[in-house]
Amino acid sequence: MYPADFHYTKEHEWVRAAGDGTATVGITFHAQKELGDIVYVDLPKTGTAVQAGKTMGSVESVKAVSDVYAPVSGEVVEINEMLAQAPEKLNEDPHGEAWLVKIRLSAPEEIQKLLSAEDYQSYVGAE
């Protein structure tokens, strides 16, 4: 379920380092399932500086809004434009096609402090 090469947060974001100083960020399968049918995704603009643990956007279902927290610090270098037109992709493929943003890392070591796939699995399992 949760890819082993990702890291996770307790707020249900995932991050995958690309190895070139950038990382891709998304929300987890568990997060989209809790929200239900996602209708809108609000992402930061390219160029925005984000800080680990701080809000960087939100994901909405019909009757709920969930903040998305930046799992790592850095600058947003790309956002997933597709989600503006097809927010339902977040329900269908949250760990793949429906990534949210790519971030140029300002503190790459932050990733290591996040949860492993195994830890996250047991975290959501224990919820």
Place this chain on the structure above:
Amino acid sequence: MLTAIGARSLEDLYSHLPAEVLQRSPLAIAPGKSEYDIVDYFRARGAECGADYPSFLGAGVYRHYRPVLVDTVVSRGEFLTSYTPYQAEIAQGTLTTIFEFQTMICQLTGMEAANASMYDGSTAVPEAAMMAARITGRDHIAVSGALHPEYRQVLETSVRNQGLPVTGFGYDEATGGLDVESLERAVDGRTAAVIIQSPNFLGVVENIKQAAEIAHRAGALLIVAFTEAVSLGLLEPPREADIVCGELQSFAISPSYGGPFAGIMACKEKFLRQMPGRIVGQTKDVDGRRAFCLTLATREQHIRREKATSNICTNQALIALMATVFLSLYGKQGLRELAAQNLSKAHYLAAGLPLRFSGPFFNEFVVSANGRRPEDINRELLERGIIGGLPLGRFYPELEGSMLLCATEMSRRQHMDAVTAVFAAQEALA
């Protein structure tokens, strides 16, 4: 029923309340009255309010004829006694009329999206200003001195504690329209929105294109407000605006000593998610039939709580329905003809009076009292059974000797001639 509950008396139902909070003496309110007594009381109060006086007051509240069908429709219990349409399956009546309302507001204003209505025109203005601040990420509001003074006061009360400083810009002393230099001085890189009203409080039709150009050049949004909705039947809509807000009272809503009215809010499609208030959207039911429901609710207070776009909860559904019925009766041809009548009447009245400003006007305008006190002119009119205009000194010290007059399709020629005669007599005296 008491037995089912396990109570002995009705008083038992609140006997758990702490003794110190219980009311000790009965309410000092007179015993209940019969329906006849109630009607009689309010008739007597109504008789004290000059119902049969012709009036030339406008200034944000206008006397327009209300087609009978409007009250017929809004008196139907299904519209009158229903709640906000949360349960779409049994509220398609209200939802459909709101969808029609939103569509007609777009058609009238030249905007792409409209909400289900606001409390009134005055409260729509601060909501539009806050919306502009969210969109632009800026925090200064530049507001026209010719915006309705009460709207401006409401704006100031509303945004005072939200870190949105309000600066004013003036009107042109000769035309009564936008003072371009003053506007340019008021706008800079911090300006979130420029707010103008057209026709403005002094009755003058504003140059919206020019205001838009100045606002947009500085990266600010242009908010255009209106108080006289009938003008939209004839005037070029404010297409260059980013947000339009205004008062619908002119669309078959009784003056009713100032309320209840309904405000509108409309905007460019790209700002839809920043709009406050209820919005109805089209969708389908599970059998594939067209249906309507409240949508984009995540903007609202009941979901987003302290992060909502506004604390606004209700709209003015029944008042918006009055406007919807009115607009459907007048329609494409009638609204234009109604507006044209207003224009003709106002220009007839104005022709015999000393106009204060030279700018184009729709159905109200400012006249000088030629050295007399406008209050004295009004007193004389009142002696003839006519309510005159609004003396402007209370809002504009520099216009102390002027008054705002309004004529609508309900203004009769003989009464307008009487106004002209009183002014002429005053001139003769002067």
Place this chain on the structure above:
Amino acid sequence: MIRKVRSHITQNEPLLFETSSPGKIGYQLPELDVPAVDPAAVLGKENTRGEIEDFPEISEVEAIRHFTRLSTYNYAIDLGLYPLGSCTMKYNPRVNEAVARIDGLAWAHPYQPESLSQGALEIMATLEAALAEITGMDAVTLQPAAGAHGEFTGIQLVRALHQARGNARKKVLIPDSAHGTNPATARMAGYEVENIPSNERGMIDIEALDRLCTEDTAALMITNPNTVGVFEENITRIAEILHAKGAMVYMDGANMNALVGIARPGDFGVDVMHLNLHKTFSTPHGGGGPGSGAVAVKSHLEPFLPTPRLRRAENAWTWDYDRPSSIGKVRAFYGNFGVLVRALAYIMAHGGAGLRNATMDALLNANYIRAKLEPHFEHPHRAPTMHECVFSDEIQARHGVRTGDIAKRLIDYGFHPYTVSFPLIVHGAMMIEPTETEGKRELDLFIDAMISIAAEAVENPELVLKAPHSTRTSRVDEVMAARKPIVRWKPGAEAPGAND
């Protein structure tokens, strides 16, 4: 088991724009008794619009049929019990409608001379006095247009008072059971929001309050009875805690229908509150407005009330604008006068004793529903019920049936649903407020319906999950509406045939 009529009228009705045909009109204007002017000549060509594209063109008969048919798609109090918790959907007496339309009142202009407005001013003054008496407060403003607008006004008053004392303070405390308008309001008034947890009885956790209330606290916003329909039994202690720190107690009057005539907020420590005249005082909800959110205050907040204030001068009422400490205006003119007329008519019809009787009937009805439904639905809070009761869907959820599903199934039984999923502190909340309007017969029908649905949830959950079955419109796809918002009709859009 289904004893109420279930069928709904199913006539189709296209949108106004789809029935339009060129040249049709539904109006008559008086003959123009002055010369017609050329719009382009007096306004300028650039200021004159062409025709309003796609604007409707229909006849008067088509208009009345259109709106009458649409009206039949609505549920309403006039059709039956409307048990929306916290909304107080009581009967709207028609005499109130009639008196609000009396010529002198309906056609009064807000700027007409005071000498020609005495009737309107007298009505407002009488209503202010009655509301002050009912709430036990010292002064009332009728200017706010709605409940949330009243909240905003009230918190602005609190802020003005603190400011006058030298420190506006930073935060507003709000119980987690509060309406969403409370935190949104506090934020609009420039305050941070701090949540206070509720205890297992659904009341404010006094220890938490004591800890959180500091010199930085501007006010507590409390709803009493609260949103689980429970009277905050420690209310005087709560007020003491706030007042000891110089903070104010704001009461959201949404649930005032439980208190009129039996307890007055002004007597239990409330400094400022709003009333929803469209709830407690029966003015019609009209499908979502207009309302009125009168605000009542104790004397220490009176100087800050919005301008103008009514004042008795010699033998007449007058508007007093000379109010140097006022927060200013919150709405143009004086408030939703037409709504105020209706509210006063309601108060006059009841009188003091009648108002108290209405309250007791509201309590009786809510307690009756609670007693009858408790064996079938989980009632999470043991505390005594006032005017509304809140169940949870816990028992039915075991069969996959949730509060929203039970609500939709109630429609098949001929009732409007209760308030769904609120308050947030009750998981799967079902919030039921019958009001005093209902007699035993209607309550029993509703109770039968609820018990029947509880049985269906066990025996045939699919039936409940796919409800409603008897309405003209089946379950509406809210997801589609939100993903691709269509908020206006456009030519060439979906043909009316899709309605068939």
